[in-house]
Every structure is written in C-alpha cells, then in structure tokens.
Amino acid sequence: MKYLTALFLAFLSFSAFSQEIAMADEMRASGKIYVVVGVLLIILLGLLLYLVSLDRKIKRLEEKIEKD
Secondary structure (H helix, E strand, O other), X not given: OXXXXXXXXXXXXXXXXXXXXXXXXXXXXXXXXXXXXXXXXXXXXXXXXXXXXXXXXXXHHHHHHHHO
C-alpha cells in the first residue's frame, strides 16, 4: 500500500509540473509573463523599502532609549 501511494504521489507531482511548464510557455508566448514578473518585483521592492524604513525607525528609538 505504501508503494502504491508513493507511486501515485510521484505521478501526481510529475503531472502538476508538466502543467506548470505549459502554463509558463503560454504566458511567455502572450507576453503576460512580463506583467507577472513586474508585479512581483514591485511587491518585493515595496517590502524591502518597508523593512529598511522600519529598521531606521527602530534604530532611532534605540538611540533615544539609550540617551534617556
């Protein structure tokens, strides 16, 4: 039973992987992949800027606490 389950899961993962490749090929052919990559870059840059600003605020608060 374990071998049958493992075989089924392996087949399922290969099937899902081939579908993802086909979807990526379609998106690349229609040019939509660039929109997806652009949106991801914007989100990651936004997160990075937020973390940098948060780090600066924390440093200022730490310095203020040390002075008092």
